[in-house]
Amino acid sequence: MTIMQKVFWLIATLGNAIALFWYTSIGGTLSAIILCFTVAYSVVGYYDIKHSPHTLNRLYPVVAYIRYFLESYRVEIQQYFIANDTEERPFNREQRSLVYQRAKNVRDTIAFGTQRDLLEENYLSLWHSLAPKEISPEAKRVTIGGAKCQQPYSASYLNISAMSYGSLSANAIEALNLGAKLAGCYHNTGEGSASPYHLKHGGDIVWQIGSGLFGCRDDDGNFHRERFSAMANRPEIKMIEIKLSQGAKPGHGGVLPKAKITEEIAAIRHISTERDCVSPAVNPQCTSPKDLLNFVATLRQLSQGKPIGFKLCVGNPAEFMAICKAMLETDIYPDFITVDGAEGGTGAAPVEFSNRLGMVCLEGVYFVHNVLVGTGLRDKIRIIASGKTASSFDILTKIAAGADIVNAARTMMLALGCIQSRHCNTNLCPTGIATQDPARSKAVNVEDKGMRVKNFHSNTLKSFYELVGSMGLDDPAKLTAQMIKRRSPYGLLISSTSLIEPLKPNALLEGNIPDQAWSTWWNSCSAEQYYCEDTYVLSPAEFKQH
Helix, strand or coil, X not given: CCHHXXXXXXXXXXXHHHHHHHHHHCXXXXXXXXHHHHHHHHHXXXXXXXXXXXXXXXXXXXXXXXXXXXXXXXXXXXXXXXXXXXXXXXXXXXXXXXXXXXXXXXXXXXXXCCCCCCCCCCCEEECCCCCCCCCXXXXXXXXXXXXXXXXXXXXXXXXXXXXXXXXXXXXXXXXXXXXHHHHCCEEECCCCCXXXXXXXXXXXXXXXXXXXXXXXXXXXXXXXXXXXXXXXCCCCEEEEEEECCCCCCCCCCCEECHHHCCHHHHXXXXXXXXXXXXXXXXXXXXXXXXXXXXXXXXXXXXXXXXXXXXXXXXXXXXXHHHHHHHHHXXXXXXXXXXXXXXXXXXXXXXXXXXXXXXXXXXXXXXXXXXXXXXXXXXXXXXXXXXXXXXXXXXXXHHXXXXXXXXXXXXXXXXXXXXXXXXXXXXXXXXXCCCCCCHHHHCCCCHHHHHHHHHHHXXXXXXXXXXXXXXXXXXXXXXXXXXXXXXXXXXCCEEECCCCCCCCCCCHHHHCCCCCHXXXXXXXXXXXXXXXXXXXXXXXXXXXXXX
């Protein structure tokens, strides 16, 4: 027997006998409490030893529950008492504090120097200029809309990324949309459709069409042109985004647990309340590159010329090149491409998918930018970076890597008051943000939290413009990838692109390809299908330098 099994039998026999004798002979409150404790301990312990399905309970009756209790608060214990300001994941204390401070409009400076190791391998930094500049007002917005777009949109450099009603509570969605209205940025609906809460406050909306076609599907799950057109032509809808994949779980459909599906959500999405809502991994309208582009053309026509784009997490490089080949063959171009980083994700995801699939945002953006340059399409298409973004430096690195604007999701949740408890997939969010429990969600004050979103947005962009100006630039569009310095394994600073050969305009079309990898991927892809065999052997880039 284990020690705790021996303790159990000791309390169940001798302990109960002594407690009963004390109570019957002396009486009093204390003896009654002790007797109740020994009896309760005996009952629970007997169940644990004889009937519990858990090995720990059988070996350590009663006290095993202490472990379960502490384990349930492990994240909070680590967060508040153990981890330092720079080591937590996905957002450390320094990052979260920065968001909270900017959202509350309070001091966001630090004292006594950086806590970062500036000589750490892969540490990113910038070189400033002795001639700092101010960003011109006309350079603070980016127009999205190609030649066939009849209703181009002027976008902020920072926007609210895709988060669905269902994943988030009604009050949280309202607060985000109000924040978007106050800040002058857009609010992406996520794949759960444009709900009344997305539309209530009149903030600019990007309507995401996921693989479940929520909001524009019939009862059998097929695309419904009339339902799409009715929503797409609302004045609040500024752009439409087709979701191919997302960074949290590329290659896997979206998941909304049954516990979060209310009658209202079921009606908005045209789904059942009886089971988890699991979207297909592949958008049924976009099963090949040409199908995707034909769907882009259809949505553009049905929305009367609003900007149409698609979102993906980049995986096999050749498969994105296949889409670019299809663009050239069909003469159909999206107005924007949203590149979702593998490090992102607000929704529920299988651990293996979240941890192991996809390119991180900077790699994906840099790759997509280069392919569009190499195919002569870069001036036709805007790139939106969607990845982990907490600070103005995070925005700057994504713009420098090749993006035109940036989306943020989790930091917008932090601005609402999220404490990173990581209970988003349980319906037990302690702050009422990622839950459909009305008792919890009503705690989110829409007006107050909407202002916090606005404050975070404006304060972060103010810092972003100052950071760009400190480099001697008067326009964020002048940022380039080589301006981002990375600490090499040898301790020296290198430009982020120094080991990666960029493509020149039209290089893929003209055969002026500097690297075997680009050539292999381009020659192996087809406009007829996504899938390409992953046959190219990647080798250390520094070995290729001459």
